[in-house]
Amino acid sequence: MTELTIALDAMGGDQGPDIVVTALARALSSFPRVHFILVGDEAKLNTLLQQHPQIQKSARVSLQKSTQVVAMTDKPSAVVRAKPDSSMRVALDLVHNGSAQACVSAGNTGALMAMAYLTLKTLPGVMRPALVASLPQQNGSQGLLLDLGANPSCDAETLCQFGIMGSVMAQHINAVKKPRVALLNMGTEEMKGNDIVRHAALLLKASPHVEYIGFVEGSDLFSGKADVIVCDGFTGNIALKSCEGLAELLYANLKQSFSGHTMSKWLVKLLFKRYRKSWDWLNPDQYNGASLLGLRGVVMKSHGNASANAYFSAIQHAIREAEVSLPEQIHDRIEAALLELR
Structure with missing residues (x-):
């Protein structure tokens, strides 16, 4: 692996810099050829680093001072103008000027999307960036869902581009040779859905750059039927958060069911040990x-x-994307798709 540099927004998120520094300590030992730039309040970070001598001594970690912090309640439009020296913006600037190949932030999602769009710009030919995440599948693989909130409404052409970008990511990140791309819809029949979704289906079906398999429903998110599932950000955000809420409910109920009883606790430990890989x-x-x-x-x-x-x-995910130069791979595929339309 060629040497990479990752910028970490240490001040973003609900937990603050503590978890970022702890994660960095683990990343240092896991990725011996990766360099890290920790961005944030210098005094606070130096105090935290005293608890992690392996980071302090490492030549692969540097600090980049920033004087402002983006709060989780800040409005994205206000942050762009009012906080040019925030840890989030400085981390993005490091990617923009080539000092880092990727940045990671747990901060305000809207602010991150707005600043990233302003600082880095979209790839040539890309109409809108999309927020994408992995979902576990029944067969043990990982699927991709996009968009998750960057674009509450999309036209058919944008959804088609999402399918192309998701397909590239599935190939280079999840090692799927021929990713199956589907559109999230209210039914699997061709006549189901609104005009935009049906038009997007026609575009994806005609594109030689994706293996389009048709519509899937919400119940198929974890089924493994598709490697990439495409939808607008409004739908995707609700779908993902509904899944997160259900997972929290199941976990809470399971924990309550097994609490307080010696035999139950013993049984949980036995099951966890036996099925640890599944957990x-x-x-x-x-x-x-x-x-x-x-x-x-x-x-x-x-x-x-x-x-x-x-x-x-x-x-880990950021390193993997930088490692395979994912933006360049997407650029090449989008460019090829646009050439065919000319």
């Missing part, structure tokens, strides 16, 4: 990290309340 596959931490596709650089959005383990997963 690890379902662990949401490993799926943390939503990528902004279509930009001239790698931008990874970590969940705002992510744990250190989850933030480490976001770093």
Whole structure:
């Protein structure tokens, strides 16, 4: 692997810099050829780093001072103008000027999307960037869902581009030779859905750059029927958060069912030990990290309340995308698609 540099927005998110520094300590040992730039309040970061001597001593970590912080409640439009020296903006600037190949932030999603769009711009030919995340599948693989909120409404051409970008990501990140692309709809029949979705289906079906398989329903998100599922950001955001809410409900009920009883606790430990591989596959931490596709650089959005383990997963995903030069791969495929339309 060629040497890479990843910029970390240390001040973003609900947990602050503590989890970022803890995740960085793990990333240093896991990726011996990757350099990291920790962006944020210098005094706070130096205090935290005293608890992590392996980071302080490492020649692969540098600090980049920033004087402002983007709050989770800040309005994106106001942040762009009022906080040019925020840790989020400085991390993005490092990608823009080539000092880093990717940035990771757990900060305000709207602000990150607005700043990334302003700082990095979209790839030539890309109409809109899309927020994409991995979903576990029944067959043990990983699927992709996009858009997750960057674009509440989309036209058919934009949805078609999302399908192309998602297909490229599935090939280079998930190692799927011929990714199956589907549109999320209210039914699988061709006459179902609104005009935009039906038009997008025609465009995807006619495109030689995707393996379009038709419509899928919400119940198919984890079925493994498709490697890439495309929808507008309004639909995708609701779908993803509904799944997260259900997962939290199931976990809470399971925890309550087994609490307070010695035999139940013993049974849980036995089951966990026996089926640990299955539990690890379902662990949401490993799926943390939503990528902004279509930009001239790698931008990874970590969940705002992510744990250190989850933030480490976001770093992993960012490294992988930078490693395969994902923006360049998307650019080549989009350019080929546009040439065919001329």
